[in-house]
Amino acid sequence: MPEPAILKLYAPFGKNPQHPLFxxxxxMDGSGELFGLQSAELKSHFDIRCLVIPGNDMSSWEGLAHQAVQLIRQEARTAPIYLCGESFGACLALRTIALAPALASHLILINSASAFHRFPWMQWVASITPWVAPPLYQSSTLTSLPVLANLSRIGEVNRQALMRAMAAVTQASTAWRLSLLSQFRLEPLRLHRVTAQTLLVASLGDRLLPSLEEAQRLATLLPNSRIYPLPHSGHVSLLEDGVNLGAIMKAVGFLPQVAIAKEPTAEKIEREPIAS
Structure with missing residues (x-):
């Protein structure tokens, strides 16, 4: 097995130290590149960093979480820290915050993949991925798109970006990350110790995982949590037209206080949050 690679944080818009750290x-792509649309909206409120997990990384959950905690502490100042994870990244965020329960003031989990292990067919996919012939693996990434995303809600530019990101993930990397999801369990994490205000964003049209059900489960484990449902969204919701993470955060009071803030339009907020 290759040695674990070194994770890094990159600042897509340069450093902005007068704002809270996001x-x-x-x-699964591990790059953070698909967050570009949302980060452009959030940059006026936050000093943004995206975690990069190298494609050849074969770290355990524990190894990934330890690296993530160290990186965040190196960047941390006195300002609040917002930790946001999507799908696979939500699982890593949970492992990270479990390792350092007071690390972040706010935790945002989007369509957490923490239910992966409860579905036998997904376990089967994870087990065979290393052995699939490369041409078949490459074609399967394209055929899985309608399950992964609600393509009718994603514009052409973002659709192409999603396809590029999926194609860039090697078969070995996909197999390893799927194996990590198969191993992931919430029970040992002792999430009751987490002090962060938590926002659980869940897509009701998720064809890949039962995101709302999992958000409801997480809400019973995380003390200061609330659920924000996206009624029509698929698993890859942050690429969809009309899904604006900044507007969602404003609606639930998660944005830092600013002198003047423009009210988000009704089209950008799909539904009022459900308090858990």
Whole structure:
């Protein structure tokens, strides 16, 4: 097995130290590049960093979480820290915050993949991925798109970006990250110790995982949590037209206080949050 690679944080818009630190943990692509649309909206409120997990990384959950905690502490100042994870990244965010329960003031989990292990067919996919012939693996990434995303809600530019990100993930990396999801369990994490205000964003149209059900489960484990449902969204919700994470955060009082803030339009907020 290769040696674990070194994770890094990059600042997509340069450093902005007068604002709270916002750390984004990406999904299976591990790059953070698909967060570009949302980070452009958030940059006026936050000093943004995206975690990059190298494609050759074979770290355990524990190894990933330890690296993430160290990186965040190196960047941390006196300002609040917002930790945001999407899908696979939500699982890593949970492992990270479990390792350092007071690390972040706010935790945002988007369509957490923490239910992966409860579905036998997904376990089967994880087990066979290392052995699939490369041409078949490459074609399967394209055929899985309608399950992964609600393509009717994603514009052409973002759709192409999603396809590029999926194609860039090697078969070995996909197999390893799927194996991590198969191993992931919430029970040992002792999430009752987490002090962060937590926002659980869940897509009701998720064809890949039962995101709302999992958000409801997480809400019973995380003390200071609330659920924000996206009624029509698929699993890859942050690429969809009309889904604006900044507007969602404003609606639930998660944005830092600013002198003057423009009210988000009704089209950008799909539904009032459900308090858990």
């Amino acid at each position: 750390i984004y943990f990406p999904g």
